[in-house]
Amino acid sequence: MTGHKAAAMAFYQSVIDKMAGLPFYNEQLSIDTTPFREWDAYVIGVVVTPWCMNMLLLPNAPATLADLRLGQKFRLHFPSGQYEFIYAYDEQLGDYATCSVFSPMFEFTEQTVAMETATAVLAALFDEQHNSESERHRTKQAIVEQHRWLEEQATKQTQQRGESDSTDVTVELTEGLSRRAFLTGGSRKSEAGQS
Numbered sequence: 001m002t003g004h005k006a007a008a009m010a011f012y013q014s015v016i017d018k019m020a021g022l023p024f025y026n027e028q029l030s031i032d033t034t035p036f037r038e039w040d041a042y043v044i045g046v047v048v049t050p051w052c053m054n055m056l057l058l059p060n061a062p063a064t065l066a067d068l069r070l071g072q073k074f075r076l077h078f079p080s081g082q083y084e085f086i087y088a089y090d091e092q093l094g095d096y097a098t099c100s101v102f103s104p105m106f107e108f109t110e111q112t113v114a115m116e117t118a119t120a121v122l123a124a125l126f127d128e129q130h131n132s133e134s135e136r137h138r139t140k141q142a143i144v145e146q147h148r149w150l151e152e153q154a155t156k157q158t159q160q161r162g163e164s165d166s167t168d169v170t171v172e173l174t175e176g177l178s179r180r181a182f183l184t185g186g187s188r189k190s191e192a193g194q195s
Contacts, residue, residue, distance in 0.1 A: 004036040004043050008056055011093040012049050019051050024104035026050045029111055034122045039078065044125070046118035048111070052103040053118055055125070057085055058096050065095040079128045 012031045019025055029050040036045035041064045047056045057076070059065050068074065068087040074097070075082045085097035101121055108114040 004058055005033050005045065007093055008033050008045065008047055011090060012047060014092065019049075022051070024051050026105045026108065028109055029105055029114055032111070032115055034115070034118050037122065037126070040076070044122070046101065046122045048114045048118050050105060053101040053105060053114065053121070055083070055099040055101060055121070056096060057098070062095070065097065079126050080124055
């Protein structure tokens, strides 16, 4: 993948003169990239520049991105989740797409730290654990929200009926939950409004 890294370096070096001196340019940094990795019909690496850190996506086959318009956004699924990229074209680099990680780069004062971060970003992109952790968190939050909503509904039903035992109401609501309502923590009323 050294050819992809060299092409990416050359591309970003070609625009460095235009960026130098701009307010968001961090003079303590230089241009470098992680090694590139294959994924599906693409190769991807993370580029560090004095003005941004981007995931850079390059097609393995020339026609892979050919049907996209300049500036068009699209999503790709990686082991850690879905990410949004923006398509672009350059005569030197060809078809490519970027996903912003950091911009500007003022929180980095050393090139080594910026590159360590870029390497960690690329590794995390292919780490399923990042996806499963976020999914577990969302599911946990949905359960908490759903439980709170069920308690509120049971209390309202109890107050309306003047009963002290809300067990039957809670069971009825729980059995009526759809998978979408469970995962999103939404109420049955809001779900019904969407269908």
